[in-house]
Amino acid sequence: MSKFDPIRPYYDAEANAAIRKILDDPMLEAMMGFTFPEDNQKNWKELMKHTHSLRDFQINFIYPGLMKVLEKSSDGLSTGGFELLEPNTAYLFISNHRDIILDTSLLNACLYENGLVMTTSAIGDNLIQKPFLQTLSRLNRNFAIQRSLKGRELLESSQLVSDYIRKSLLQENRSVWTAQREGRTKDGNDFTQKGVLKMLTLAEKEGDPFSYFEKIKLVPVSISYEYDPTDVLKMPELLAKARDEKYIKSENEDFLNLLRGIIGTKKRIHIEVNAVLDQEIKEIAQSGNNLSEKLNQLCRLIDLQIWNGFKLWPSNFIAHDLLYGEKEYANEYTEEEKTAFENRFKNKIDTKDPDVVKNFLAMYANPVNNQKKALSEI
Structure with a gap:
């Protein structure tokens, strides 16, 4: 047993058993029917039965599915900045966040195409309540962020996530993706939440917690959709906030957002990998400021990079x-x-x-x- 068992993706040794568990699930059959419309079930099921690693599952099934999504619901994906990254190197990608599934999936597709280390990616456990989605998420190398916790439970959960991210980056040489804030940006204002950065520093056990950022390679990422496929679905929450009203999610709201993000119209999409924040982090670390002020400076730096890298469309x-x-x-x-x-x-x-x-x-x-x-x- 590992302390990370409640949140971690599957290990490769667990992949085949997990795949076989969902092999006949109607949701998987629908997904594969969309991805491989000219293939019959027997063929892709046979290939899945012989899949024994998360990477093979991602490359042989998730990646083609994503290409089909781009073909059916977008006018193409453009990229920039991937030449700044080095092979066999782990990065902490901090990204603006607009779509539940596509943001991290598209980044991973680009990393794969450029021969770079793909990520383990954060996902809220509220999005994977259905057994099929939880299994699929773990096969796609997601780790779960527990939502709706308070007090000591929240601190313990944050510590666990922080330790897992550090282990991925520094021990396993596995890149990590996390959003710059909890949940998606609804109003187009992409701001980094200080709490996200503070959570990351919990993994630093000795000395200045901010020194954690000097040990990793932090990369801000900008993702831009010409049309946000979930723009209308975000409106009720935005209006409630504007009117100072409490917003309560409907029962299937997260799932509807997830589905609409995949099939909804996006037009053009752009992902920009911004420069590794190396020298900038060293300067902040040496500033002599307290941790709170250092985190404020880093938040602002990430924001500026993400805003600058954002591809502005006619929309x-x-x-x-x-x-x-x-x-x-x-x-x-x-x-x-x-x-x-x-x-x-x-x-x-x-x-x-x-x-x-x-x-x-x-x-x-x-x-x-x-x-x-x-x-x-x-």
Whole structure:
């Protein structure tokens, strides 16, 4: 027994038994029918029966499925910055977070294509309550973050996650992906939560907790969707927040968001790997500030990198101009693109409610404002 058993992915030795456990699950059959529409069940099931490692499962089944998702629901994926990374090297990728499944899956696909170490990735346990999803998640090398904990239980859980991430990075040479905040960004404002960084430092047992960041290779990642496939689904929570009301999730909300993220329209997608924060972290470490201030500085640094690396699409510029009643970015889009974007939100939201319109447009416009800030500071 390992102390990490409650949260860890499967070991390779457990992979085949886990696969066989879900082999006849209707959800897997539907997933494989989507991924391999011209193949029959017997063939892919036979291949799965002879799969004995997480890497083989990811490459032979998850990766083709992801390529099919891109083919069916996007206008393609572009990338930048992967040439900055070295093979056989573990990185801590801290990313903005828009889509439950695709953010980390797309990053891993790019890492695989570039011959780089794929990640073990954080996922909230609220998203994997169904037995099939939990098994699939562990086969896809996810580790679980326990949600809804408080007090001592929360501290113990944070310590466990922190220790697991350190072990992955420094002992197993396994890259790690985590979002810059708990949960997805709903309003387009990608800010790093200080608590996420503080949690990571819990693994540093000796000396200055901030020295942890000097021992690892931290890489901010920016992911940009031209159309957020879950934009409309995020609206009720945004409106509740704007109206200072308590928001309560519906029973199947997480699963609906997960499904919509996969099949919903995205248009173009871009992933930008920003520079490894090496010298910058050393400078913060030597600043003489207390831990709290050092973490504030690192949060700001990660934010600036993510904002600067964010690929701004016509949808972002259109939303900005509509939100502020300007034509500041009119040269960044065509009239056809503007009409298509306007039709999208007019068909999906109540345009008679000014709060709804404002929050929907801000979701796309905020990255424009944030990149403007980043360019003025970097």
